Amino acid sequence: MEKSIGVFPFTYIGHDKEKQYLSDGMMEAILHNLSKIKDLKVMSKYSLEKYRDKDRDAIAIGKEMNLTYLLGGSFQLEGSNMKLIVQLIKTSDGSQVWSKQYSGEIKEIFSLQSSVAQKIAVELNAAIEPEEKRLIEKPPTFSLTAYEFYLRGREEYYKYSLDNKNIAPLNKAEEYYRNAIAHDPGYAKAYVGLAEVYKEKFQRGKYSNVHFLDSVRILADSALIFEDKTAEAYAIKGMYYWYRGKRKQSLKEYNKALDLDPNLWEAYRGKGVLFIDSDPVKSIENYQEAASRVHGTDLKFIMREMIVAYGGAGFIKKTVKYNEETLRLFGDSILYFSCMGALEGVEGNFTTAAQWYQKAYEKDSTYIYFFWSAFDILYSLGYNLSLAGNDTESLYYFRKWLNSADKREETKDNGLHRIGYAFWQNGFRDEAQYYFDLQLEICDKLIASKSIWAQNYYSYYDRAAVNAFLGNKEKAYHDLRIFDQKKYVPLWLVNLIKNDPLFDNLRGAPEFLEIVNNVEAKYQKGHEKNAEKLARLYKNEPNL
Known part of the structure; x- marks a missing residue:
């Protein structure tokens, strides 16, 4: 029987x-040790x-x-004295195991977090390896003041994760x-916390340059200098190397993270992103591993991205199923409407x-998830x-986007020429x-930075x-021939x-x-191959 x-x-x-x-913080620490x-x-x-x-x-x-x-x-702190009460419940019958x-002094908080986690593991008959025990027992810091600032930072970062339109909690988290x-x-x-803040600011667009992204890696490396078994730091480096186009190194970092923390859903999610545009089945497998370890807002986050993976691979019925399941679980009609819009766009029904x-816009015109356009x-x-x-109408909404993008401090690496076209028309x-010139400049930089x-x-x-639009046909064909080297082609493309x-x-x-025909043929070949893989995968799919 699984010990979950x-x-x-x-x-x-x-x-x-x-x-x-x-x-x-007490809850998170115990959970972190168990993971x-x-x-x-x-x-x-x-x-x-x-x-x-x-x-x-x-x-x-x-x-x-x-x-x-x-x-x-439950937890209580009065002066320097703390009290912790914990109960372990068996879900099969609701009995208290x-x-x-x-009770103790606050200076003993780290040893308390460690001992409680180990006691729970014993009650669950879970084997603890020597290296796992060492990591569980190692205090995260010598300073209780530093620990309190860290907890406040986590609190603010969580607030931001619930409403990423409001950057104030992210800035507070950075300060803490x-x-x-x-x-x-x-x-x-x-x-690691500071690296996560920088990662979010990079994704928002204001700091969307490789130098700012390098700061994310430097912060993760700093964490590893002081504790080389910090799983979250390796996961952040996995994201960093994915952004930099270094897929093999990205996968290596994610796997390091999972070796240290086999329950780190963020690492599975990272691998889902890593494979989404090369091997959608492997992407879905990793998203499913992430989904089996999360619920609530985090599960909605994962299912939203799994919809992207299924849709790109052309499995429309499966995509609709996940979207309907997301609506049933979370009642988020805005997400449902936007997913249906994305799906129709994938199929070319613009x-x-x-x-x-438009239905989503009527619910919340400011809705945005920075990672997927x-x-x-x-x-x-x-x-x-x-x-x-x-x-x-296209220009009308693009103008509104430009105004809101200024407030959000966001830019897009791959869509400014669409705005240029709307202005032209x-x-x-x-x-x-x-906007055409700006898109060309961005493309040059992205290609140069690989x-x-x-x-x-x-x-x-x-x-x-x-x-092509500006009449520079030779330049257009030069890039199209390079583009035609792409092996995996998603349906939306x-x-x-x-x-x-x-x-x-x-x-x-x-x-x-000829290039269009090549693109379509590559998609069809990949779709048939992925259908065979998914047929084997479905029987192991978690009941979300």
Whole structure:
């Protein structure tokens, strides 16, 4: 029987409710220690967040999340004295397996977190390897002040993750992490936290250059200097190398992370992203591993990206199934509408896609998920309306996107030429040329830096599209020939190149038609191969 466990948010039972972050920190630390044990399957820290301060039916929750055990607890700190109460519950019958109350001084908090995790492992008959025991017992910092700043940073980072349109909590998290490092320059987890902040700022676009991205790697390396067994640091480096187009090194870093923490869902998710545009089945397998370890907001996050993987591979029915399941689980109609819009766009139904995005826009015009442009409502409206031939409305939404992008401090590496086209079609030639030139400049930089976008040949496609529209046919064909070297082709790309108005100047030319046919043939070959793989995978798919 699988030894799987999830942890309810601990309750703070002291008078000062603003110290709830201490209870959350205790819960996270115990969970983090348990996740290092390979003999256990551990649900992520925020998966049971919806049960905070609510009635808890252990049997129902166990069935819903496929967990055999649940841990609950409460924490209190009065002066320098702390109290921790924990209960371990078996989900098959809701019985209490074990309960314990601990008291001590706050200076003993790290040894308490370690001993509780090991005691739970014993109760679950989970084998603890010597190296796992060493990592569990090693204190994260010598400074309680640094630890408190770190916990406050985690609290703010979590707030940001719930609403990424509001950057204020992200800035607060950065400040707290820096204070933690100031009090303990060797605090590895504080460097990881700061690296996560930098990663988010990079993805938002204001700092979308390789030098800022290098800061993410430097911070992760700093964490590893002080503790070379920090799984989260390797996962962040995996993301870094993916952005830099170094796939093999990225995979190596993710696997290092999972060797140290086999329950680190972020590493599985990273591998899902890594393979999404080369081996969608392997991508889906890793997303499923991530999904089996998360619930709540994190699961919604994973399922959203799994929809991208299925849709790109052309498995439309499967994509619709996951989207409907996401709606059932989370009731997020905005996400549902935007996913349906993305799906229709993948199939080349751009007018219908825009209609779905319009429904999402009416719910929340500012909705955005920075990592995938398909979940940026305003931009997606402009993009799909343009491909549908509705140039006036396309420019309307692109203008709104540009205004909101200024507020969000966001830019796009692969879509400014679409905005240029919208301006051109509406008679604004100077504005159009500005965005065409800017897109060419971005493509040149991405190709020179060997970014992931360039290595996937999309920068060559974008540069070819601009040059084709501007009449620079030789330059366009030069990049299209390079683009034609792409081995795996997603369905959305087939329908884009077949309908892309930027290539209208080449549309009937034999060489262009040959490239279009090659793209379609590569997709079809890959789709058939992936169908065979997925047929074997479905029987092992987790019940989400």
